[in-house]
Amino acid sequence: MVRIRKAKEIMYIGLCTIVEYHKVKQANQSTGFTEVAVFEDIPCKLSFKSAPSVLESDKASALTQSISLILAPEIEINPGSKIIVTQNGVTKAYKNSGVPAVYTTHQEIMLDIFKGWS
Secondary structure: OHHHHHHHHHOOOEEEEEEEEEEEEOOOOOEEEEEEEEEEEEEEEEEEEEEEOOOOOOOOOOEEEEEEEEEOOOOOOOOOOEEEEEEOOEEEEEEEOOOOEEOOOOEEEEEEEOOOOO
16 A cells, blocks of 8 residues: 555645635634635645536537546545645645545545635
8 A cells, every 4th residue: 555655646746735714813802714724735636627518508518627636645624625736837726625535545635716715
């Protein structure tokens, strides 16, 4: 298993930062929210898959894209977390859109583009 995990980790070409939205008490005693980085510079890999849309219309077919993040299995990412990934010189923000598939050697998390905190 150790060799298999090391082989997978060699393919990690990106780095990610995991950000959560935490409740904080402000100086004026009001409650606010702030972004908190819970993990930084975690080696990872983004994987993209495109497929033609199932819906047919008079217009050109649309492509749907599924985005998954592959990283070490011990990193716990809470639902709704913001995941900032830098890979191939491009940095984008995503959010996890489901329960991760956790394996002995890695985990895979389906992502959506981050459009703001829910």
